[in-house]
Amino acid sequence: MTEPKKLILNLFEMNTVSHISHGLWPLPGNNRHRFNDIExxxxxxxxxxxGSFDGVFLADVVGAYDTFRGGPATAIREGLQIPSNDPLLVIPAMAAVTKHLGFGVTFSTSYEPPFSFARRMSTLDHLTRGRVGWNIVTSYLPNAARNFGLEDEIPHDRRYEIADEFLDVVYKLWEGSWDDDAVLIDRENRVYTDPAKVRYIDHVGENFRVAGPHLSEPSPQRTPVLYQATGSPAGIEFAGRHAELVFTGGKTAEDFRRNADAVRDxxxxxxxxxxxLRFVIQAGIIVGRTEEEAADKWRSYQRNLSVEGILAHSGFPLDLPKLPRELTIxxxxxxxxxDRSAVPFLSPDTTVGAALDGLRAQREGRFFVAGTPKVVADEIERxxxxxGVDGINLRQYHSFDxxxxxxELVVPQLRARGRIAERGEHPVTLRERLFGRGPRLEEPHVATRYRGGAHLDVPLERLRFA
Incomplete structure (x- = not known):
């Protein structure tokens, strides 16, 4: 009998007040306002x-949402990803009180140098004993570009070209700068590291010049688990080269399968x-002990949802709440x-009222379910x-409910069906937990070609399809 496919279970989080469920932070018992507290x-x-979660997926942005209504006022009033804090800094606190939980953290390749980031991630991999992953993003907010001295955001495909070289640099640092047996800790001869087994990387590229050597000794995974959220042609090609776990989706199963197959290709x-590769989707799940309890929760969330927050988050070019409901888009x-291409996801014939109603009923697609634990577990199995989904990033409507x-309600159902991976006696790295193999990147991933100091002087394009 074939063993049931195990669910990769992540909580979708952000170090901010309102991440993606806008307008819900004031609900009774919601702890979102406590995000500044380490507790x-x-x-x-x-x-x-x-609760047997595999990980927490920490989103991030490095700018404010200031397109809607011509400025950031709506986002600031709503707490919409502002104020927000650095997601990397909460990981050691969470790791200190856990043994198994993994951490997928977002960091952009567009604005900060790779050398310092490589050290931060190696440090986290050491402190978590190999439980860290990196969600690779290139940043898309115009305000983010202005925060780092640019007049406007870098063109989409150009951001991926920069990201490709950024990863080339960090791979050389993580995989090629130190040999596996470089660290000796030889007290008798007073030698901590063998200098012959640590090397410069001497990277000289179009965007970065990095001498090395890497300042951190090899961590349990060396390269963290590589996550990416994508859907564009450039992003899909990038994911095919680099990513191990892809955060993708779509409103239908066909959308998801098309995106996943494109990355596999x-x-x-x-x-x-x-x-x-593994593929996870964002899932909206409302569970109650009865159908009515689940329905009551969902009605409360819909009633309190902020349409203005959703419009600000999407950078919507029209102030829909101020327009007549019968007016067409x-x-x-x-x-x-x-230009009508400014909102390609809405038909020009859609009325303002219908668009607003659709926003309020958002997320009621293929990857949404509200019901009893059995109903929810049935849908997850589907x-x-x-x-063909491998896992979910669980969308939060209420923290910590x-x-x-x-x-408390769904995991026991999934465990009884063999859908939750059992933990062994000893903790393992995030890569081992997600893939059931060793802690290191699997060959022939491009990063593995730098092991032992090989190919450090080979131009990136010659490694691309090698």
């Missing part, structure tokens, strides 16, 4: 550890195995002098078996 993160970590073009765009409800 928020340690309490959350305890819930996730006890790209991985194959780069000499990697199609089955060497096409007419509104024409009146504002905007995602795993019919759609969303995570606690899932842990």
């Amino acid at each position: 928020y993160w340690t309490e959350l970590a305890g819930i996730l550890e006890d 790209a991985a194959e073009r780069h000499g990697r195995r199609r089955d060497g 096409g007419a509104a765009l024409d009146a504002a002098g905007l 995602w795993l078996d019919e759609d 969303t995570a606690r409800d899932f842990a």
Whole structure:
């Protein structure tokens, strides 16, 4: 009998007040306002550890949402990812109170140098004993670019070109700068590290010049687990070259499968195995002990949802709440002098009222379910078996109720069905937990070609399809 496919279970988080469920932070018992307190993160970590979560996926942005209504006022008023704090800094606190929980953290390749980031990630990999992953992003907010001295955001595909070289640098540092047996800790001869087994990387590229050597000794995973969220052609090609776990989705199962197959095709073009990647989707899950309890929760969330927050988050070019409900989107765009391609996801014939109603009912697609634990578990099994999903990033409507409800009500159902991976006697690295193999990157990933100091002087393009 075939063993049931195990669910990769992550909580979707951000070091801020309102991450993606806008307008819900004031709800009774919601702890979102406590994000500045270290106890928020340690309490959350305890819930996730006890609830058999594989990890927490920490989102981030480095700018404010200031397109809607021509400025950041809506985002600031709503707490919409501002104020927000550095996601890397909460990981040691959460790791200190857990043994198994993994951490996927977002960091952008567009604005900060790779050398210092490589050391920060190696430090986290050491402190967590190999439980850290990196969600690779290139940043998309115009305000983010202005925060780092640019007049406007870097063009989309150019950001991926920079990211490609950024990763080339950190791979050389993580995989090639130190040999596995460089650290001796030889007290008798007073030698901590063998200098012959540590080397410069001497990277000279279009965007970065980095001499090395890496300042951190080899960490349990060396290279953290590589996450990426993507859907664009450039992003898909990039994911095929670099990513191990891809955060993707779509409103339908067909959307998801099309995106996943495109990444697998790209991985194959780069000499990697199609089955060497894992795919997770964002899932909206409302669970109650009864159908009515689940329905009551969902009605409360819908009633308190902030449409203005959603519009600000999406950078919507029209102030829909101030327009007549019977006006069509096409007419509104024409009146504002905007091209109809400014909102490609809405038909020009859609009315303002219908668009607003649709925003309030958002996330009720394939990867949303509200119901009893059995109903929820049935749907998750459908995602795993019919759609081919490997895991979920659980969308939070309420902190800590969303995570606690899932842990207490859904996890027992999934465990009884063989869908939750059992933990061994000893903790393992994040890569071992997600892939069931060793802690190091799997060959022939491009990063592995730098091991032992090989190919450090080979131009990136010659390694691309080698």
